[in-house]
Amino acid sequence: MKSFRDHDHRNGNAASASEDLKPELDAFRDAARQAAERPVFFWTRQRASIRSRLSDTARPFWRRGLAWTAPLVVLACSLLFFVGESKAPPPDFAGGDDEVLLIEVERALNRDFPTALDPAILMIDQIDRAKRHSR
Amino acid sequence: MNGIPHFLVNQYPVATVQSKQEGSIGEPMIKQAEQAATEQGMGGIEPDDFEWIVLNHQKQIFRVFLSLMRDAGEAEALTQECFLRAYRKRHTYRGDSRLSTWLVRIAINLASDHRRNRRWLFWRRLASADGVEALPLPDDRLSPEQTSIRQEMVRKIDSAVERLPERQRTAFLLKFVEEMTQEEIAAAMNLKLGTVKSHLFRATETVKRLCRSDS
Numbered sequence: 520m521k522s523f524r525d526h527d528h529r530n531g532n533a534a535s536a537s538e539d540l541k542p543e544l545d546a547f548r549d550a551a552r553q554a555a556e557r558p559v560f561f562w563t564r565q566r567a568s569i570r571s572r573l574s575d576t577a578r579p580f581w582r583r584g585l586a587w588t589a590p591l592v593v594l595a596c597s598l599l600f601f602v603g604e605s606k607a608p609p610p611d612f613a614g615g616d617d618e619v620l621l622i623e624v625e626r627a628l629n630r631d632f633p634t635a636l637d638p639a640i641l642m643i644d645q646i647d648r649a650k651r652h653s654r
Numbered sequence: 655m656n657g658i659p660h661f662l663v664n665q666y667p668v669a670t671v672q673s674k675q676e677g678s679i680g681e682p683m684i685k686q687a688e689q690a691a692t693e694q695g696m697g698g699i700e701p702d703d704f705e706w707i708v709l710n711h712q713k714q715i716f717r718v719f720l721s722l723m724r725d726a727g728e729a730e731a732l733t734q735e736c737f738l739r740a741y742r743k744r745h746t747y748r749g750d751s752r753l754s755t756w757l758v759r760i761a762i763n764l765a766s767d768h769r770r771n772r773r774w775l776f777w778r779r780l781a782s783a784d785g786v787e788a789l790p791l792p793d794d795r796l797s798p799e800q801t802s803i804r805q806e807m808v809r810k811i812d813s814a815v816e817r818l819p820e821r822q823r824t825a826f827l828l829k830f831v832e833e834m835t836q837e838e839i840a841a842a843m844n845l846k847l848g849t850v851k852s853h854l855f856r857a858t859e860t861v862k863r864l865c866r867s868d869s
Contacts, residue, residue: 537830537858539862540811540858540861540862540865542807543807543808543810543811543865544811544830546804546807546808546811547807547808547811547812547815547830547831548830548831548833550804550808550812551717551720551721551827551831552717552831554720555713555716555717555720555721555729557716562709562712562713565712565716565730565733565734566705566708566709566712568734569705569708569734569737569738570701570702570705572734572738573701573704573737573738573741574701
C-alpha cells in the first residue's frame, strides 16, 4: 500500500510542479512548435524525397541489381580488353626490319576483331556449332 | 490508382482526388486512411498510398526530431529516415496503438541510434561551440517587454531540458511539447507507465529546480 501511496504522492507532486511552471511550459511549448514551422514547399519537397526513396525501395531486388550489373559488365569487358592487349607479345622491331613491321600491320588490319576478343569469338563459334548439331 | 489508398476506392470516387494535399479534399482522405490503417494494419499499403500517412504526420515527426536533436538538418534527414523505416516495418503495425504513437516510437529509436553514432557526436560538439538551434520567439501580438519575459522563460526551460538525462528529456518533451498522454508516452518509449511517471516526475522537478535557481 505504501508504494501506491508514494506513487500517487509522486504523481501529485509532478502535477503540482508542472502547474507551478505552467506559464513557462506553455511558452516553451509554443516556442518549440514555432521553431518547427516550415513553409509549404519544405513539406512538399520532403514528401517528394520520401516518395522517390520509397519507389527505390519498392523496386524488385533483381531490378535494383541490374542497375549495377550493366556498368560492371562494361567495366569488366574494358579491363579484359586492355589486359588482353597488354598481354599480346610485342613484335620485335629491334632489328629495324621494315618488312616484319609491315607484315604485323597487315595482319592487324586483316583481323576482324581485337586479340582480346578471341575468347568471345571462340565461345560464339562453339555456340553456333552446338546449334547446328542440335538441328 | 492515382495515389488513392486501395481501401478508400469504394468510398471516394477517383476523380475527386487530384493530388495529395491538405485541405477540404485531403482531410477526409487522411482521416479515412488513418482509420483504415488503425483497423486493418498497414501490411498491404503501397508506397503511393503511404504518402497520405506521411502528409498527416510529417510535421509532428519533424518537430519531435527537432526537439530531440536541436538541429534542423538532422531533423529533416531523420524525418525522411523515420518514414522509410516505418514503411519497411509497416507489417509490424496492427493498430494496437495510435499511428502517431507508433511513428513517434520509431522516431525515438532512430534519434537514440543516431545519438550513439560517434560521428554525429563529433558534429554535435562542433555545433555546440557555435550554439545549437535556439528556440525562436517572435510574436507580433506581444509587447517588447512581454517578448523579453517570454524569451527568458523559454531560455530557462530550454537550458534545463538540455541538462536532463536522455529518457527524462524525451518523456518531458513528449509530454509538454507534443502533449501526449502518459500512456502514449509509455507506448512510444516502450516503457511501463510507472517508469514514465517516474521520469516525468524527476524531469519536472529538475526543470523546476533549475529554473528557480537560475532566477
